[in-house]
Amino acid sequence: MLREEVMEKAGGGIWTWINYRGGAGQLAWVLHRVTGIGVFLFLLIHIVDTSLIGWGPEVYNKVVKLYHLPLFRIGEVILAGMVLYHALNGIRIIIIDLWEEATRFHRQLFYAAAIVFIIIFFPTAYLMLRPLL
């Protein structure tokens, strides 16, 4: 059944936007969308801030100083986490697409992605936030 049909049958409403079939599979899917939108929005902001380099050193240096603020450093860590999750779950999607047997283990693949995420994310977050500590 197509996702459109599932949503049609569920009758609309905000909950049905993210409520699909429940469990790890749905969580992986929702997180993939949310992190995808987050990274995409940051990319647009990042294109604007980088384009200011054309206005010369004064303008550019003033603007990128914003990224040195503690609030932005925390945002930077959240961004890195979103990219990392999206990358790991992306690998999971490709594995499931290319190797049909893997659909039986999609939950286990999600747990594996979660474990790899934890192993990489927390040391990275520590290294990135160290100047603030």
Place this chain on the structure above:
Amino acid sequence: MIMKREVGPTPRPAGGFELYTWFFMRVSGLLLLVLALGHLTIMHLINSVDAINYAFVASRYTTPFWRTYDLLLLILALLHGLNGARTIIDDYVRPRGWRLLSLSCLYVLGLIFLTIGSLVILTFHPAGG
């Protein structure tokens, strides 16, 4: 009642534009795995945002290598993101008029940002250099 779908991978589009975008998402995703994570590692771990200023970018852009890297990253990430956003709009924006409007805005926005980004990477010339 929500009927249970057969367990299986995302239904692969049978052909045409949707098949190409499906394929593009996988290929660009794999390339971005290297390019985007590489970019994050270089800029945020090996260097830090504290080190990034005009002089840093100017010295980085003296070689064509980083310009090519950044251009590839920009184009792939933007197209990957635009296609993701298109899928989400297709899923959630049901009324025809609103869907047409939001997709049009998305494509215009995408074109503007692709142009700005490429122009900066290709035409940047350090002041006094």
